[in-house]
Amino acid sequence: MNKKISKIYNNAKKYFGNLGWWPADSVFEIIIGAILTQNTSWKNVEKAIANLKEKRLIDPVKICKMRLTELSVVIRPAGCHNIKAKRLKEISRFIVAECAGVYSKLQKRSIGKLRGQLLNVSGVGPETADSILLYAFGKPVFVVDAYTKRVFYRHGLIQESAEYDEIQVLVHENFPRDTKSLNQLHALLVEIAKKFCKKNLPLCAECPLKGLLVRN
DNA sequence: CACCAGGCAAGTA
């Protein structure tokens, strides 16, 4: 077990403390958020979710029945609203078909099976699938995103060309495989990246991980 | 392979 990821985790945690990520009122709200946040900042997603809540639309059956154009208007602040409206209907159809809103039915399935099924839904790629597995279903899965990739690259853990699955395997093999730790690790990496590891800029001198740095 | 869909915050000139 390479200890580097745990060191990143410990240093970042000293700096940011416990982050307690992805608060939401329901499993389905998390699933919606996972779709809406694709290529989009969370601020914009919050506005779209607020619109959905106001109209009592955090409900897979209602989203299935709605007209695409109507849904599109409600989620507009999240960007790519026409595409994402389609994707919300796709994932809603999956939820209704597979569990009719009884999420414990899905939760009982293995990570491998559920991940495969989620990836089979149009508009759900690896990051979205893993976000749903971790945050909605509490499965011990690491979510790779642009921020975590950048932090790992700047600390010499991966090549710039490293692909999603490779990065995920690296974490799964070198970090405790439990839901709370993986949730916390992802949240910490995002905060580190935003504050100290910005794109196209040298690493900040104040970065709490700088002692672990091997390049840049 | 490159480009597009679309919004908004945050950063920079």
Added chain:
DNA sequence: TACTTGCATGGT
């Protein structure tokens, strides 16, 4: 003030 950048996925 006005321009630029970041940001997952699938279709063209």
